[in-house]
């Protein structure tokens with residue numbers, strides 16, 4: 583048969599099948615429909631095996647109130663060593679994971695003057711002591727001009743005991759977590775006056791920023807006289823501001839008598 587005839591014959595055969603109501607193409611291989619039916623019957627008769635019970639959903643971990651926990655741990659500390667241990671055991675501040683050392687304090691506990699800085703930088707993180715880098719060196723020089731030193735009569739700490747990555751500003755929740763420790767630190771160190779250096783420290787202790795406006799004006803923090811001052815790191819960048827800091831140092835000296 584030539585191909586045109588084959589096509590017409592096939593077309594006629596398919597049209598006839600459609601007329602007959604055939605709506606399914608047959609597979610190339612034969613299908614044993616008896617066997618299929620048998621299998622379906624066997625499946626229906628098979629006992630229903632109980633599905634393995636899905637494990638009970640794990641209840642979500644109770645939300646931790648990081649600030650409340652900080653407060654409980656800080657308030658339980660009876661002395662400065664216990665407070666340092668409490669901070670070392672506190673696990674809710676992400677900064678701890680990236681820091682090499684806990685930077686707790688330096689100087690003389692119980693000194694009349696307590697300086698509160700912001701956060702450790704690279705040098706402080708490495709040494710585990712506050713204000714040991716360039717800003718710390720300048721701070722020492724400034725204190726020396728009024729007869730103060732961390733070796734004899736000044737106690738120093740920071741709002742944050744761990745270095746923030748790339749020295750970024752601490753986030754509000756990080757400050758909030760560290761506040762109870764800072765407040766307890768002040769209560770245990772019992773200074774006569776606080777020197778609050780930089781905006782972060784003003785935020786943590788005075789609840790406000792704006793160091794240019796605040797500096798040089800005695801105020802109160804944690805029931806103590808507090809003097810906000812420019813941060814020595816700012817003075818390194820802005821030497822012209824040293825004049826104001828000199829005046830603030832004289833004010834501190836006068837307050838101490």
Ligand code: URA
Pocket residue numbers: 699700701702703706711712713714715717718740780815
């Ligand atoms: N700046 C701070 O505020 N604290 C330090 O310890 C070092 C630099």
